[in-house]
Amino acid sequence: xxxxxxxxxxxxxxxxxxxxxxxxxxxxxxxxxxxxxxxxxxxxxxxxxxxxxxxxxxxxxxxxxxxxxxxxxxxxxxxxxxxxxxxxxxxxxxxxxxxxxxxxxxxxxx
Numbered sequence: 001x002x003x004x005x006x007x008x009x010x011x012x013x014x015x016x017x018x019x020x021x022x023x024x025x026x027x028x029x030x031x032x033x034x035x036x037x038x039x040x041x042x043x044x045x046x047x048x049x050x051x052x053x054x055x056x057x058x059x060x061x062x063x064x065x066x067x068x069x070x071x072x073x074x075x076x077x078x079x080x081x082x083x084x085x086x087x088x089x090x091x092x093x094x095x096x097x098x099x100x101x102x103x104x105x106x107x108x109x110x
Contacts, residue, residue, distance in 0.1 A: 001086050006039050006046060009087060013094045015109030029094075032105045036097040037090055038068075039081075046086065048093035050075040 001009070010016055010029045016036070019028050027039040038047040047068035050056035053075040059065040060077060068076035075096075079086055098106055 001081050003039065003041060003081065006081060006086070006090075010037055010039075010090060013091070015098070016094065031094060031097045032101040032109065034097050034100065036093045038071075040078075044081045045078050046081060046090070047071055047076060047078045048089055049096050050077055050089070051092055051096040 007018075007027060010027075011018060013029070013031075015031050016029050017031075019030060020026065021028055022038075025041050027041060028035055029037045036049060039045075040047070050059070053073070056065070056075045056077045060067060064083070065077035065079050067073065068078045079089060083089070098109065101109075
């Protein structure tokens, strides 16, 4: 995916908001105030949350992903923008963060 495609995809996810809290070099998407994706502009890398930390470790160990810079280990990975499963992983990350939100907040997101 190109950066423009990633931006359009993440912007279209239900309840997603885009911010630049780390400066203009990173687009950050949040759901209910919690980060679910970070696009490092010009670096071809997207950081996101996997639903299962063991699966995240497997992706890292097999070379499909790297550790997400500046984020905790608990399931956060960085994928190249060219990864064929990126859209699926972004959707999973969104769903993982959504599931962690309080029910009232989840329900208000549509």
